[in-house]
Amino acid sequence: MDLLINNVRLGSEIRDILIQNGRFARIEPQIDPAGLSKAPQTLDGTGQAILPSFANVHCHAAMVLMRGLGDGLPLHAWLNDIIWPMERRLTADHIYWGTLFGCLEMIRSGITAVFDMYWQTPQCLRAFYESGLRANFSHPNIIPPGQPALDGLRRDLEEHLALAKSYPARIELSVGIHALYTTSPEMRATCREFADAHDLIVQAHVAETKRETDECLQSTGKTPVEVFDSEGLLNDRFIGAHGVWLTDSDRQLLATRGAAIAHCPSSNMKLASGTFDEGAARRAGVRFGLGTDGASSNNRYDMFAEMRTAALLAKASTLDPVACSAAEIHRTATLDGFKLFRLDAGEIAVGKAADCILVDLDHSGLVPGHDLISDLVYAATPECVDTTLCAGQILMRHRKIPGEDEIRRAFREVATRL
Ligand SMILES: [Zn+2]
Numbered sequence: 001m002d003l004l005i006n007n008v009r010l011g012s013e014i015r016d017i018l019i020q021n022g023r024f025a026r027i028e029p030q031i032d033p034a035g036l037s038k039a040p041q042t043l044d045g046t047g048q049a050i051l052p053s054f055a056n057v058h059c060h061a062a063m064v065l066m067r068g069l070g071d072g073l074p075l076h077a078w079l080n081d082i083i084w085p086m087e088r089r090l091t092a093d094h095i096y097w098g099t100l101f102g103c104l105e106m107i108r109s110g111i112t113a114v115f116d117m118y119w120q121t122p123q124c125l126r127a128f129y130e131s132g133l134r135a136n137f138s139h140p141n142i143i144p145p146g147q148p149a150l151d152g153l154r155r156d157l158e159e160h161l162a163l164a165k166s167y168p169a170r171i172e173l174s175v176g177i178h179a180l181y182t183t184s185p186e187m188r189a190t191c192r193e194f195a196d197a198h199d200l201i202v203q204a205h206v207a208e209t210k211r212e213t214d215e216c217l218q219s220t221g222k223t224p225v226e227v228f229d230s231e232g233l234l235n236d237r238f239i240g241a242h243g244v245w246l247t248d249s250d251r252q253l254l255a256t257r258g259a260a261i262a263h264c265p266s267s268n269m270k271l272a273s274g275t276f277d278e279g280a281a282r283r284a285g286v287r288f289g290l291g292t293d294g295a296s297s298n299n300r301y302d303m304f305a306e307m308r309t310a311a312l313l314a315k316a317s318t319l320d321p322v323a324c325s326a327a328e329i330h331r332t333a334t335l336d337g338f339k340l341f342r343l344d345a346g347e348i349a350v351g352k353a354a355d356c357i358l359v360d361l362d363h364s365g366l367v368p369g370h371d372l373i374s375d376l377v378y379a380a381t382p383e384c385v386d387t388t389l390c391a392g393q394i395l396m397r398h399r400k401i402p403g404e405d406e407i408r409r410a411f412r413e414v415a416t417r418l
Contacts (some may be wrong), residue, residue, distance in 0.1 A: 001042050002394055004033055007325025007359065008045025010348055017050065019354040022391035043397070048386055049372060050357040052346045053112040054187055054303040055337025056242040058203075058262035060118050060140075061102030061127075062095050065415050066137035068295040075209050075271045083296060086418060093414050095123040100410035103131035105301040110357040113341050115239060115262065115291070117176045119205050121160045129167050132395045134355075136341055137164070138176030138203045143187045145417050150190050152302065157194045170391060172341075174201040177233075180224050181212055183230065192233050201234055201342075206240030206261070209273050213245040225250040234259045239340055241291060243269075243281070244274040251284035260287040260340050263332070265310040266300075268294035272356055277312065278324055278332075289337030290329070304384075307377045309335050326377040343392035358387035 003019040010017070017024060018040065035038060039293030063083075072080030090098075095118065103398040104298070106114060113134040118124055121139050128135035143149050157175065164173035177183055195202045207213050208226045216224050225246065228234050233383040243261035254261065263276045281288055290310060292301045307329045314324030326412060328331070335346030345353035361369060365379035376384075388396040395401065 001171055002036070002038055003076075003389075003394075004031060004036075004040040004042045005050065005358070007043045007399050009049040011359065015050075017045075017348075019389075019392040022354055022393075024348065024352055024354050027348070043387065043394075044360070045358055047361050049361055050348055050356055050358055051372075051376070052291055052334040052338075052348060052359050053355045053388060054333050055111050055113040055245060055289055055341060055346065055388070056106060056111045056292050056303065056342075056379065057115045057239065057260075057289035057337050057340050058264050058293055058302065059102070059106075059112065059114050059116045059301065060294030061293030061301070062098030062118050062124065063296040064102040064105065064301075064411075065090070065094055065098040065418060066408040067299045069296065071270075071299075074209075075273060076211065078297070085118050090119065091414075092120060092123050094418065095120040095141065096127050097129035097407065097411045097414045099124050100131060100407050101402075102248045102295065102301060103133055104407060105295075105403055106133065106403055107131070107388050108399070109302045109304060110359075110385040110388055112303065112355040112395070113305055113338060113345070113389060114342065115174070115201075115203060115340070117178075121162060121173075123387075125164060125167060125171055130173050132393055134172075134341065134343070134390060136172040136174050136201060137201075138174040140176045140178040141187065141191065142178045142182040142186055142342060150186060153187060153190050154194065159370070161198060161200075172201075174203050174239075175203060177204040179205040179208070179212065180216055180227055188231055188233065188416075192231065195237060199237070201237045201239060203239050203341075204228070204233075204241070206243055207245040207250070208242035209271075210245055223250050225253055228259075229253055229257065234248075236260075236287075241277065241293070242264050242273065243288075244268055246277070246281075248280070248284070251281060251286050254287075255285040258287065260289065262291040263288050263295040263310060264291040264298075264306075264311075265313050266306060267297040269309070269313065270299075271297055274280075275313060277317075278314050279320075282328075287336065287340065288332065289340050290333040295415065302382055303333050304376065304380055305384055311377055323418065326371075326374045330373050331379055354389055354392040356389050357385050359384045360386045
C-alpha cells in the first residue's frame with residue numbers, strides 16, 4: 001500500500017512525503033491525497049523529523065543470547081573459553097529466537113539493513129525475513145587447516161543460496177570467511193570461486209587483533225589484508241570487519257581494490273583490540289560503514305551509541321577535535337553503509353529506497369534543536385525513534401513493534417536454557 005507522511009520535518013522544511021513501491025515517490029510542501037489514484041495509508045509526522053535509517057554493516061544478531069557473559073576477557077580467551085563452547089550447544093530454537101530478538105533491538109534503534117554472520121543459516125534467514133529488516137547473511141565458515149571438507153562447503157553454499165533466493169530480495173546471502181586464523185587457503189579459494197560465480201559479497205573478520213596480525217606476518221610474511229589480496233578476495237564485494245591493525249599500504253590496497261571495512265568502535269574498545277584509524281581510512285579513500293558487532297562484545301545494537309563512540313574515539317585518539325565530524329559519522333552510519341549493501345538508500349530523496357526513521361523532536365536529546373545531526377550523534381538515544389520504515393513498510397510505529405511481547409517471552413525462555 002502507498003504511504004503518505006504528512007507534515008514532517010525534512011532538513012529545515014516541513015514536507016509531505018509519498019512512498020510508492022518501497023521508494024520515495026514525491027516530496028512536496030503539500031500532497032493532496034484526494035488527487036492520488038489510490039488512497040494511501042497516512043502517517044502524521046507533526047513534531048517529527050524524517051531521516052535515513054541506519055545500515056549496520058557487521059553483526060551477529062543471535063549473540064544477544066550470550067549478552068553479559070565473559071565480559072572482561074581478551075578476544076581469543078573470550079572466544080575459546082566462553083563463546084565457542086556455548087555456541088556448540090545452541091539449538092535451532094536458540095538461533096531463531098535470538099536472531100529475532102536481536103532484530104527487535106535493531107528496529108528500535110532505527111536500523112533497517114544488517115550484515116550478519118552466524119550459525120544455522122535456515123533459522124537466521126527465517127528470523128530476518130519475519131523481522132521485516134533487510135539482511136545480508138553469511139555462515140561463518142570455519143574449517144581447521146588441512147581438513148578436506150571442501151565438497152561439504154560447496155554443497156552448503158549451494159543450499160544456502162537456494163534458500164536465500166526463496167525469500168524476497170531484501171534477504172540476501174553472502175559468503176562468510178570467519179577469519180584467516182580459522183580457515184585454510186583451499187577453503188578460502190572455494191569461497192572466492194562461489195562468490196565470484198554468483199556475484200556475492202564476502203564477509204570476513206580482518207586484522208581485528210594485534211595477535212592475529214602478528215601471527216599472520218610470522219607465518220606468511222604478509223599482513224591479513226595482503227593475504228586476502230593475494231588470494232584474489234579483495235574487491236568491491238569484500239567487507240572486512242574491524243580493520244584495527246592496518247598499515248598504510250593495507251589502506252592503499254583496500255582503496256585501490258574498492259574493498260570495505262566494517263568499523264566497530266564499541267566492540268574494538270570493549271575487547272581492547274585497538275582503534276580503527278577512521279581518519280587515515282578516509283584520507284586513503286577506504287570505503288567503510290559502521291557496525292555494532294554481536295551483542296556479546298558491545299553489548300547493544302544501538303547505532304546512536306556507535307556514532308557517538310566513533311566520533312569521540314577519533315578525537316581522543318588523534319588529539320584533534322576536528323576529527324570525525326557529526327555529519328561525517330552520520331553519513332558513515334547511513335549512506336556509506338547502504339552503499340556496501342549495493343542499495344540506493346541512505347538519503348531522503350525522490351527515487352531512493354524508503355528506508356527511514358521518524359524521530360520525536362520532543363525527545364530530550366533533540367531539544368532545543370540547534371543542529372539535528374549533532375544532536376543525533378552526541379545527545380540522542382534510540383528512544384527518540386518513533387517510527388522505523390524499511391522499504392516503505394512500517395516496522396515500528398510509536399515505538400510499538402507487532403509481536404514484540406511474544407518474541408521477548410520466547411527469547412527469555414530459550415536464553416535460560418543455554
Ligand atoms: Zn564479528
